[in-house]
Amino acid sequence: MYSKLIRHSGNKDLFRAVSLSVAALSSRHPFHLHAEGLRGTGKTTILRAAAQLLPPIVRVRGCIYNCDPARPHCPEHRGLDAAALAKIGTEVVPCPFLEISQSAKVGTVLGSIDLSRLVDSSRPAAALLPGTILQAHRGVVFIDEINRLADTGPELADALLDVMGTKPGRVQVEETGLPVVEMPVEVTVWAASNPDEEPGALAQVRKQLADRFDMVVTMGRPSEYRSVMAILAQREGEGAPAAEEAAPRLGDFRSVAVDEGLRGILAAIFIDFGLESLRAVEGLETAARLAAMQAGRTQVLSEDVAQVAPIVLGHRTDNATLSGILKHLQTAGRSPDTWNQTADSGDRQDGSRAEAAETGRTRSRLERWWSEFKRRMGSGRNRPEASKGTSGGGGWPSGGSSGGGGIADPMNVDIVAPPRAAVPLAELPVEKYVGGEDGSRHA
Ligand SMILES: [Zn+2]
Numbered sequence: 001m002y003s004k005l006i007r008h009s010g011n012k013d014l015f016r017a018v019s020l021s022v023a024a025l026s027s028r029h030p031f032h033l034h035a036e037g038l039r040g041t042g043k044t045t046i047l048r049a050a051a052q053l054l055p056p057i058v059r060v061r062g063c064i065y066n067c068d069p070a071r072p073h074c075p076e077h078r079g080l081d082a083a084a085l086a087k088i089g090t091e092v093v094p095c096p097f098l099e100i101s102q103s104a105k106v107g108t109v110l111g112s113i114d115l116s117r118l119v120d121s122s123r124p125a126a127a128l129l130p131g132t133i134l135q136a137h138r139g140v141v142f143i144d145e146i147n148r149l150a151d152t153g154p155e156l157a158d159a160l161l162d163v164m165g166t167k168p169g170r171v172q173v174e175e176t177g178l179p180v181v182e183m184p185v186e187v188t189v190w191a192a193s194n195p196d197e198e199p200g201a202l203a204q205v206r207k208q209l210a211d212r213f214d215m216v217v218t219m220g221r222p223s224e225y226r227s228v229m230a231i232l233a234q235r236e237g238e239g240a241p242a243a244e245e246a247a248p249r250l251g252d253f254r255s256v257a258v259d260e261g262l263r264g265i266l267a268a269i270f271i272d273f274g275l276e277s278l279r280a281v282e283g284l285e286t287a288a289r290l291a292a293m294q295a296g297r298t299q300v301l302s303e304d305v306a307q308v309a310p311i312v313l314g315h316r317t318d319n320a321t322l323s324g325i326l327k328h329l330q331t332a333g334r335s336p337d338t339w340n341q342t343a344d345s346g347d348r349q350d351g352s353r354a355e356a357a358e359t360g361r362t363r364s365r366l367e368r369w370w371s372e373f374k375r376r377m378g379s380g381r382n383r384p385e386a387s388k389g390t391s392g393g394g395g396w397p398s399g400g401s402s403g404g405g406g407i408a409d410p411m412n413v414d415i416v417a418p419p420r421a422a423v424p425l426a427e428l429p430v431e432k433y434v435g436g437e438d439g440s441r442h443a
Contacts, residue, residue: 002049003247006234008227010220011042017215017311018050019248020290021188025095025140026055026250030167030188031286032212034146034202034315036195037219043192044144050190054095055250057138061089064130065183066096066137073137073184075128096139098132102148106155109133111173111181128181133163133171136187146191150206151199157206163187164212189213203315214283215308216315249294256289258300265302265332273321273328280316287312302332 007015017033024031035043060067065074069090072078077085100109114129133141143149143160150157163169168186191213195201203210210216222228270281285300287308292300306329313322 002052006227006230008222010222013217013311014046017217019294020287022053022248023290023293025188027252030186031214032164032189034191034213034216035219036193039194041219043219047142047190051097056092057095058090058092061091065134096136098136098141100132100141100143109156110159110171113175133185133187137185140188140190143191145193147193147202147205150209157209164189215311217311253289253293256292256298262300269325273325284312302329305329
């Protein structure tokens, strides 16, 4: 099913991000993914179908927390010695893929008191019934319309912040009558949302949660005739050829090497382009290693970084900085060797790097100045919707001057010509422009 989905220019980033996230999961490293786009762009179809790509897991037999036999973590198994665990045995189960719906309650997502154990007449006990997140340990939790969930369920958003804040994350369950239970949890979060529908983009509803995603993909329409024809043919049941390399390469991305030169590129991206958090550049390195692994290489190249930069940095920086970074990577990628030399000898071929960095600095300075200018103009005119009109941080108001009081992009505004053409000075009657000191006109 997943391999039969039609790939086109509008969804290829999501397919790539899914591969990286699945490869990361097989390396036991949650790499969270958020797909944003209009209704009907197929983001939920792709994400749900991608459940088929997830590799099966081995767990302690019958453990609903999916205990790793080598490192059991649940209340029932974590204290057991090897002999006791061996007696229980292991089993192979499909990788968990669970959904959190809009109507989900905190108790079902995190955990609650197991009522069946509480009312057990022979041996009543207060026990924890693990919620969706704990049961998805070592797998994926999918949340459709995460922007709405963050808006209507702030306490669920808090729980997600804990799950996604560290790797592995943690879950804390508080129930009256039970001691507070805190457990590590290794869950990859996949989410989808439509920023154009209520309550707006996740970054506006809950910025902190939006920032927790390692990759954000913007879905678009197909722009090639061939893709649209294939989609139509598939509707008729003609069946499209399975996409090549549909299944991601699994393994441990930590075995993909990052050399000194590439670390230098990443450091320059972080410092010269003024990225806000180290999380961004860490995510960039991880994604680049995952991409190298997908390409069947054991060494990261600057082209891997360039390939993943838009989906890793797109939501963490503005467009101008991102294109500066991509340009910088092109320069760096042309002669990867010079990076090593630069670190040693430090002068001759420093030019291109310094130049690229300088361009980036100037760009981000200009960009910051311009955002500040727009902000002041917006607040000065007391138009709170001004900031809403701009898309994603440094973006322009979408519809020229109609962006709700924001400053229009001079390159992207409809210029309306004056109703009457100007009359050249020579054609004006002289009394129209020659005036005397006393206000009278001279012929
Ligand atoms: Zn267990």
